[in-house]
Amino acid sequence: MTSHPTHEPGSVGAVTPRTAHFDRPLTFRSGAVLDAYDLVYETYGTLNERRSNAVLVCHALNASHHVAGYHADNPKNVGWWDNVIGPGKPLDTNRFFVVGVNNLGGCHGSTGPSSPNPATGKPYGADFPVVTVEDWVEAQARLADHLGIERFAAVMGGSLGGMQALQWTISHPGRIRHALVIAAAPKLTAQNIAFNEVARQAIITDPDFHGGHYYEHGVKPKRGLRVARMIGHITYLSDDVMATRFGRALRSGDYNFGFDVEFEIESYLRYQGEKFAGYFDANTYLLITRALDYFDPAKDFDGDLNRALATAEAGFLVVSFSSDWRFAPERSRAIVEALLHNDHDVTYAEISASAGHDSFLMDDAHYHAVVRAYLSKIDLG
């Protein structure tokens, strides 16, 4: 018998995504305008009377609004941060009202490249505006308005989600009391951008990409998406965890001298690539990697992160993981230094963890204790 999520202590249980429609035009950082759009979101827990207990959870590259619990029609579809969120969990839904939202440009229900473009009646495809972290934060702020949340108790996220939390403190300092910036960086390095660019080129040069208008051709650039995901996966895992989990283990016990799967690591990567290409939208992948590339709050301040963060009012929890080579601890420390420079209230934890960048998704007792402790001290009065 497989265990059912409802039986798990600490699950928020069955959850139902909702859709908010917005018809006030949103102007993107690029200058492009989206006249109307939908945002799909989920909530867990109850908004208190003072509306002081709302926490926004921002997703990274391939996740969505489905952060915790499960969908009644698919009990195996458990939220991507379910180990952090629920009654009695580090982000305790007995105390907090949690909001998860699929970002604009996504492929999980919010308006994105696969949505119909009102101007043509066909999917936006490559005509969907290039989105930035700032644009996502604006859309999230409108969702907060829609939900009657003037000020979040906290905005939190890992990786790109952490960048959104950081951007909230700059874009809307008065609307966020705490930012939990986990496994993030103040901007991408050349190497980070390089990995994104290779992934994009794999997608864009796939003959099934059709300049981003593949929907009309009834195909998907799956070859490119597979390769993109495989590249991504390598950067999410540490060298050590790959060595421990896979090492040089052979599928059949010995060399077969060919290009089929020989090593277990190949099997793993191919499986991950295939799975991803089955459900993820290629245009969304392009948009999200570009948003990562562009994120650089210091850019508007002559490259000075200290100045970029000067107006923030939030308290900060910054968390990094020792084996994360995608966004290494030194990148988190750069954020901490800029916050300290501004005399902001900041807690920093560098977690000893072996799983690399993906550590932020893992059930690590020390890490979860840090998040729990920080959130428990937030005064909701």
Added chain:
Amino acid sequence: MTSHPTHEPGSVGAVTPRTAHFDRPLTFRSGAVLDAYDLVYETYGTLNERRSNAVLVCHALNASHHVAGYHADNPKNVGWWDNVIGPGKPLDTNRFFVVGVNNLGGCHGSTGPSSPNPATGKPYGADFPVVTVEDWVEAQARLADHLGIERFAAVMGGSLGGMQALQWTISHPGRIRHALVIAAAPKLTAQNIAFNEVARQAIITDPDFHGGHYYEHGVKPKRGLRVARMIGHITYLSDDVMATRFGRALRSGDYNFGFDVEFEIESYLRYQGEKFAGYFDANTYLLITRALDYFDPAKDFDGDLNRALATAEAGFLVVSFSSDWRFAPERSRAIVEALLHNDHDVTYAEISASAGHDSFLMDDAHYHAVVRAYLSKIDLG
């Protein structure tokens, strides 16, 4: 006026590749047999009367037999290790007789996938046998026979070339006096294999690959090769050197919000990918990355590198580079430890260098001094 290689002090000058034909069948480690084959090679300097001064230089992934000097019909085509080899250079051609050879399976003139398969009259394509480092060493030993070289003063190479030098000490301990094993590893890690596998998948899933028989279709899987090369390049450079050379520098000075080149690092990678796809053979890329995956001399000794190296008789120079994350210094130290365990004569140098794995190709004074010193002590009497 551009400087001409002949004017450069230390150049071996104009060189001419030669072809050796072999018609004694070669049995590969896989069991496959090649009835006859050609090896293209170059030599610099003069073989002395005692035939004691020959040095074999082995190439890595994308290089060839053209190690030093230039080709008279294309003076810009300077050998890939010209900064190391020539009169008065670290590998001094006034003293040594240097041999460079394009490995079997290559695409620079030696028999490989693009060569005609005698059985069909068409290019071998995917029917070319999967080669291993051991197979290359056997072919190189036959070239040595052909050249009248019973014993090499040294075999040397960087990266995959260093692995060949190491294999020589195991396969033919009596035929190699010194091994220079530079920027190498005793075997690939799971992460190393993962990068190779993504590159291969990019090639194999390119619709122009045609199961490896693209020659007959008059096309090349250039899309896949471009992506493969871009991935490779990221692993050849250190994060730091990418940051220094490119950082987040923008092509046009500001964001254009699109998927054309925005960052200089993107431009660099696309250029490298395009150039490579123009001259390199996709099947050769598959074969060479697989040879890298398979290299593991300890495998035949229950994973015990000490035992694998027990019968070696050569003296060793092992060199690593501090910023090399593809084959990090600790990987070189694993070789050194196994050599010391066997009381072999070994010199180890860990060079402080910023360029990552590619450091072994760079003109670094400390590194070159180490190679020069080691080679100068070899007694040719």
